[in-house]
Amino acid sequence: MVKYIIYGFREVMMTLKNKECKSNNRKLPARVTVLGLMAVLVICVISYISVSGVLADPEDTPGGTSSETTTTTTNETGAVEVTSYEMTAVVAKDHSYTVEEKISVNIPSPIQSIEFAIPSGNFRISDIEVENVAYETKKASEASIVSITDAEKLSEGSHVYTIKYVIREYEDLDESKDMFYFNVLLPEWKQPIGKVSINVSFPDDFPWDDMQCYAGQFGVQDVNNKIDFRASKASHSVTITGVMIPENFGITLKAQLPDGYWEDELDGSWSITAITFLMAGVSLLLLLLWIIGGRDPKVKKQKVTKPIEGLSPVELGYIFNSKVRIRDVLLLILQFAQKGYLSISEYEPKRYRLIKGKRPVGEERMYRNAYKILFEDVYKGRALAMEKVRPRIERIRDAIENDVAAGFTTNDSAAFTPVSRAFRYAGAVILGIGLAAADAISYFYAYRSPNYIEGILAGIVAAIAVLLLCKVIDRRDSSSNSAGAFGEIMASLVLALPVAYASYRVASNTGKPLVILPMMLASGLAAFLIVIMRARGKENAVLVSKIRRLRNFIYHPTPKELLENHLADSEYYYDMMLYALAFGAEESWAISFLTLEVPEPEWYSDDIEGHAFSNLRGTPTTIDHARDFRSFMRTFENI
DSSP states (O other): OHHHHHHHHHHHHHHHHTOOOOOOOOOOOOOOOOOTHHIIIIIHHHTTOOOOOOOSBTTEEEOOSSSOOOOOEEESSSOOEEEEEEEEEEEOTTSEEEEEEEEEEEESSOOSOEEEEOOOSSEEEEEEEETTSOEEEEOOSSSOEEEEOOGGGGSSEEEEEEEEEEEEEBOOSOSSEEEEEEEEEOTTOOSOEEEEEEEEEOOTTOOOTTOEEEEEETTBOOOTTTEEEEEETTTTEEEEEEEEEOTTEEEEEEEEEETTOSOSOBOSTHHHHHHHHHHHHHHHHHHHHHHHHTOOOOOOOOOOOSOOTTOOHHHHHHHHHSSOOHHHHHHHHHHHHHTTSEEEEEEETTEEEEEEOSOOTTSOHHHHHHHHHHTTTOOTTOEEOHHHHHHHHHHHHHHHHHHHHHTTOSTTTOSSOHHHHHHHHHHHHHHHHHHHHHHHHHHHHTTOOOOHHHHHHHHHHHHHHHHHHHHHHHTGGGSOHHHHHHHHHHHHHHHHHHHHHHHHHHHHHHSOGGGHHHHHHHHHHHHHHHHTOOOOOHHHHHHHHHHHHHHHHHHSOOHHHHHHHHHHOTTHHHHHHHHHHHHTOHHHHHHTTTTSOOOOOTTEEEOOTTOOOTTSSSSOOHHHHHHHHHHHHHHHHOO
């Protein structure tokens, strides 16, 4: 599919430029350089895959190998005698060759098919036709194939097959000269030919000074008596004749011409414009998707310095992750402890007991059910063994997730609207296709067949990487500042690898480094639009705005509000600690209270014998308690 997109771009750009094709028939080096992780993802596959010839359409075939070929014959039953090979070619000023081949054969007994290899190389072939014969064309590894399938033309006896096609050469990259190079008969010819007659006509102003003819057979030096070569300036043509031509005998015409002799050839500069428009189109399309369904509603910002009323720790986690995690249930257990429904005892390092307290009579039903699951076979005042805690936490998560999700099912309360979610995934695919197509298109600048595997791998990695970046940024609010920043940097670097690799291939193939600047800018803009393409419902957006303001306050509290709230509520520190733990900011919050009088939590006890604290005294500080709470959560998260 990518291939046809590329050819569509090529045809549009060539139509706009109204140019024809040309080539200097040189092989350009294919350097493959990889960056970081792309080496693992790309080179391991590319090393097993060679770049194949390209056949967009039976009537319109870009070249695939480095030199032109003439026809060869094969048959499925018995030997076919090639009695004569007649070729007429007309060379035009736009460096195109209109070719007609008449191949006479003698078939000793009926056969099923005869295949003729038609030219392939750094040029474009089109208008393929076999006169008055049923035939098929198909792609082959080295060249396109014309297969004669007409039973009447494959019967015993003599037959003549007339094959026509047009070759259009690409503009060469040599600014010192132009070249004429035409293989009228290849050394790869597999059978002897009884008689050869070749006539090539040239434009009236064609320079004849350097016209040369090379002929020879593999492993044989004395071939002068095989052909007769005559160049006629009067008739502007070259004639080559010969008899008893052996197999593997090649004939080549070559001439060095003044630079600029060929006019209006096809060239690959369209690929640069195509890449620029392609990547700009990717960005514009993603911008359109964002405008249609990816924008968050506008919300007025307000200062938040206290716990948000009606928002439980479980709901806090669900807002940013769209699921209930083990971490969220552990925050719920800490909230139960703070309210006196249970107490926590650390009797050995990272070994805990949960002691049942009073019942949560006034809580919502789903939280009462969560408490019941946690202590279903434990009496008040008795402890729940540590090995039973994690399995019951998982049961609580499974039991309450649907109830929590039910609070975010309306359009206004949705944490991630279905449309924006679909647009985000579509955006990742669009970015991947854009990079893959840009990589492939760049090969046409140098008249080479694209390495589709290379481009597809770069596109796939880019799509996955941008979704990974989205996931990391979506979790920013439930991570510490340092962890969130590190995750975003690493995800951005992963995304940069396929973008940089595709950009490098474009610069390498075109030889124009500046062309990658708009490509990289468009890729960066596309990635940004994909990341922000997360629309929330109106109510959810208001709630998230409050949570983010609260998060900012926990990390950077103002002394005045902090002191006022602490003096007004002795439990203020612990109420906010639940949010701080959810944001990964527990130590930042604890440091703000080091000089304030904060009561020790009656619901959490450190019963480890001989345990020393961070202040080297006998009593724990707010930082010690914050670390204890964090250790409690991580212990059960990692079981």
